[in-house]
Amino acid sequence: MTTYDLIAVGRACIDLNAVEYNRPMEETETFSKYVGGSPANIAIGASKLGLSCGFIGKIPDDQHGRFISNYMSEVGIDTSQMAIDKDGHKAGLAFTEILSPSECSILMYRDDVADLYLEPSEVNEEYIKQAKMLVVSGTGLAQSPSREAVLKSVALARKNNVQVVFELDYRPYTWKNAEEVSVYYSVVAEQSDVVIGTRDEFNMLENVTEGNNDNTVAYLFQHAPELIVIKHGVEGSYAYTKEGETFRGKAYKSNVLKTFGAGDSYAAAFLYALTKGKTIQEALQYGSASAAIVVSKHSSSEAMPTVEQIEALMEEQSN
Ligand SMILES: Nc1ncnc2c1ncn2[C@@H]1O[C@H](COP(=O)(O)OP(=O)(O)O)[C@@H](O)[C@H]1O
Numbered sequence: 549m550t551t552y553d554l555i556a557v558g559r560a561c562i563d564l565n566a567v568e569y570n571r572p573m574e575e576t577e578t579f580s581k582y583v584g585g586s587p588a589n590i591a592i593g594a595s596k597l598g599l600s601c602g603f604i605g606k607i608p609d610d611q612h613g614r615f616i617s618n619y620m621s622e623v624g625i626d627t628s629q630m631a632i633d634k635d636g637h638k639a640g641l642a643f644t645e646i647l648s649p650s651e652c653s654i655l656m657y658r659d660d661v662a663d664l665y666l667e668p669s670e671v672n673e674e675y676i677k678q679a680k681m682l683v684v685s686g687t688g689l690a691q692s693p694s695r696e697a698v699l700k701s702v703a704l705a706r707k708n709n710v711q712v713v714f715e716l717d718y719r720p721y722t723w724k725n726a727e728e729v730s731v732y733y734s735v736v737a738e739q740s741d742v743v744i745g746t747r748d749e750f751n752m753l754e755n756v757t758e759g760n761n762d763n764t765v766a767y768l769f770q771h772a773p774e775l776i777v778i779k780h781g782v783e784g785s786y787a788y789t790k791e792g793e794t795f796r797g798k799a800y801k802s803n804v805l806k807t808f809g810a811g812d813s814y815a816a817a818f819l820y821a822l823t824k825g826k827t828i829q830e831a832l833q834y835g836s837a838s839a840a841i842v843v844s845k846h847s848s849s850e851a852m853p854t855v856e857q858i859e860a861l862m863e864e865q866s867n
């Protein structure tokens with residue numbers, strides 16, 4: 549019996565999004581606080597879509613840690629496996645700059661953050677066993693002991709026939725060099741059932757400057773993956789199956805406010821659709837529509853849409 553459609557493992561942090569748009573961060577005076585961190589955003593998005601979700605991570609024993617855990621519980625995520633850091637490590641912070649709808653950047657504060665101190669002993673087999681799918685974020689592999697905790701969670705998922713979804717989620721902060729990224733990304737990608745990332749993230753995985761999708765899928769389909777999703781921003785996304793099929797998902801038109809949040813909302817809705825038995829083509833559309841909604845809103849997590857909002861947008865732009 550599975551209790552959770554999806555358990556995500558990795559960071560749950562704080563986003564501080566510029567309230568004043570279209571100006572550099574130097575001139576931004578006000579920021580709004582939201583829960584952030586790619587795997588947390590994916591779990592929040594999936595939970596808002598009605599999936600039953602759990603989370604494995606580590607948060608600080610302070611006001612930010614409690615804010616993160618309270619918000620995640622309020623949206624329906626099981627937070628029983630979010631360890632509380634007792635050594636004074638702090639939450640990661642992501643300040644966002646919205647220079648224009650297409651020029652956004654993130655200034656991350658991630659030195660010695662609590663999420664990278666998740667210990668392998670804090671990953672529980674009985675918990676992972678209860679999931680249909682484990683969503684692993686690449687950033688959790690950046691440093692020990694979180695690296696070993698994530699590797700352990702993948703091993704336990706495989707042992708218990710839990711589907712492993714690897715969201716590459718490459719963030720340069722805290723990685724030492726490109727070789728290291730490629731080593732750990734390859735280890736996990738080769739053991740995952742589904743791998744999702746942008747073209748640039750797959751380049752990091754393969755340690756190449758200009759990869760192409762054909763080479764990527766030829767390499768990964770020699771290993772465990774059955775489904776690979778490669779995102780190309782507004783140009784849309786592609787899904788490849790081990791049986792040799794290719795599907796293309798178009799991006800939906802959107803009144804874009806900022807670019808971040810697209811990837812996490814895409815993953816949440818794509819995985820929701822697959823869980824509900826939709827086709828891969830439909831899942832690409834759910835992912836793209838969800839992303840189009842989130843890029844038109846101020847936050848990543850709080851802006852995650854409902855199924856009705858996603859389906860309304862798909863219907864509206866069906867031609
Ligand atoms: N400006 C945009 N307008 C509408 N949809 C977008 C936009 N940017 C991204 N998307 C959608 O979000 C998906 C993921 O975006 P992408 O930028 O590739 O990922 P990430 O946010 O992880 O870098 C795209 O495949 C597309 O469907």
Ligand SMILES: O=C(O)C[C@@H](O)[C@H](O)C(=O)COP(=O)(O)O
Binds near residue numbers: 810
């Ligand atoms: O992942 C983070 O730590 C920052 C996120 O919370 C932030 O909302 C963001 O950058 C999401 O961007 P995405 O990868 O484009 O979904």
